Amino acid sequence: MKKSLMKNAVIGLMALLFCSSLAGQIEFKPGYLINLNGQKQECLIKDQDWKDNPESFTYKLGAAEEVREGNLDQVLEFGLGEEVRFVAVTVGMDRASDLVNDLTLGRNPDLQLEKLFLRIELSGKATLYSYRGENLIRFFFSVDGSPVEQLVYKRYRMNSMMKIGYNTAYRQQLWNQMRCPEAKFAQLESVAYTRNSLVRYFLKYNNCTGSGETTKFVQQDRKERYRLKVTPGINYSSLQVGENLGYRYSFDTDFGRKVNFRLGLEAEVLLPFNGGKWGLVLEPTFQYYRSDVIRDQETEPTKAHYQFIDFPVGPRYYMFLSDERKLFIDVLYISNFSINFSKSGIFFPTPPYQRTLNIFTRNSFALGGGMDLNDKYSLELRYYLNREIIGDYIRWDSTYTRWALIVGYRFFAPGG
Template sequence: MKKLYTLLLIGFSCLTYGQINFEPGYFIDNGGNKTNCLIKNVAWRNNPVDFEYKMTENDETKTAGIKTVKEFCVNNAYKFKRFDLKIEKSFEMISRLDTSPEPKWENETLFLKVLVEGDLTLYQFEDGNIIKYFYSSPNSEEATQLLYKKFDNKGIISENSHYKQQLYNLMSNRLTESSDFQNLKYKKSYLVKLFTQYNGNSNKDYEVKHNSGKLNLKVTAGASVASLSLSNSNTYSNTMNYDFDSKTVFSFGAEVEYALPFNNKKWSVFINPVYSTYKNSTQQNEGATVEYNYLQIPVGVRHYMFINDESKIFVNAAFAFCTNSGSVKHGANNRELELGSANSFIVGAGYSYKKYSAELRYNIQHSILTNYTFWDCDYSTIGIMLGYRFL
């Protein structure tokens, strides 16, 4: 347990150390005054109502919000403009569908994310599972929603796809193929492509610099100190308790990691199959031997804290599925006990530099004899897992 507390303390320290990225940007206030500054780039998924900024790297952090700012941009990638608008916020989840095709408008003041800008500008609003798209013409003070609404038509899921007609009316002076609009899906990639095609040379694409998911592939190898104890809780078998010396075990495997497409890829999910072999024996109480070969498949979540563009600290947690083979034998007659399911939890903290990573990983104590009432065989490891990313 002390090992777990130590590892959790390291992870907490890493969380408090993670660097906050302030990047070059600007904002325009209600009076039209433009302020160049450094803005905290949190790679917004949901549309914000405020943001943090500072004038220089060593200056104090300040907050500006939707009441005083009408536009802000960071790193020439994330740009938001404020609008007083009408928005229709229907859900697309089947369990929450409205029964009417007619929009229910609400008046709101929102920062809309600019996706592409040009002769026609495309915006996105996102709030949890609600995603809506808007457009405006150059220098317009208004943004109009592209209307799409799913509804429940007496048990049949139907769609109000008025956005197709809206876009045809807007773009038919340049885009004459009706199929460009008839087959158009209410999805970001489809709309960005259409607006880019319409804008031509006037187009400026912000969306291309937004976060997208990234797949990483690694090979891994590790060395750990394994602890194992074998005991029988039957009060009549108090001589059947065995303590094994700590043993070094080696592992090798591969990892597939997917960096999630928001918050500057600070969160990821991973799967890391590793194979290990543990062999040990003791002469205590007429002797016992353990041979434990296992394929462990941790599936978990990881959080990164960036130091700079090449270095980052991370913490992770996973549930590890396990398939195993081998045996536990004890006593003068070498009585054999059958291994059972050995799923467990894993926590870790580490450091990544370019393509290389090193992680301190703790496989929390768990039993590898789960088919017996009185027998228990507790196994745990703590050690270093090294990785090399080749993709």
């Protein structure tokens, strides 16, 4: 019953944090769209930090206006700030998979006409576009306003033995339509089918042809892509141990609830999509539990001494309230790997049942939620689900659960 109540309380906490944040999240940012009549409209666009190219987007004509949807049938172009530009283009694109197990036979691309929102990576005399989808990335180009074409690159199966071939026709396309004076074809061997490599080539071409201004649209990297925090806190822990065969002499022992100190070092990586709302967390943490109890008909205390370092890892989701404040929830996996100190164990001192149970942990999970302030300080309430700590003993069971109140202080972030 107690376990069920605790789990329900945690689930309720997560739901409350999520629902209370929805109204306050920062989602719409200044942008523009160009409609089918060529008219440009300033608007507020929902910033979804697009990893894949969208088929539609959400916008408002003013802060108090209704939310609308823009799509390929209504919009020629839209942009967000000085970083993002998408343009609607009808173009031939090859959708052959680049995954090794799904490669097709034959080197030639299967170009099918599609209407797409292409991201503008760089514009000028020569303009570079990109398209990203599931297991798919393609680059496109145009020169002096010519029709947009795909830069062709394809991995393919040369035979049934899975020998892989490479169609690098994009290099010939660049040579035919975009080469600087005195250039040599061999120089194109260093141009890879990647965004950074192609951007460098397009910049070089636009500069060497004296074509005037070139604009590169690059989303600003958030300063805190990588973070390190020290995470001290307090655990409120409980432990019960019991033998599960029903012997006459009862080993069922409740060691009670204890308040103990914990200390962690949290490393977090913010994932490069969805507006920095998702992170991946790893937090090596030193924790301990110590309790001595005198059981019925015994004179010496039965002892539980458990000192360990575990390694919770899992996703974290942020919900923005303002530029300075955000709520977060996380779900952490705790593997059976932990560092248990040598003096850890369950000690029964009274003969004839004198024995020591060594610590052998099992997998577990933890659920947490809290608030982050100024990307510097955080406060989190976390619940650790039951973790079996004497799992290598067939006849013994344990129930070890914890609540933790954790204070975080970020002491390192590149550029932060």
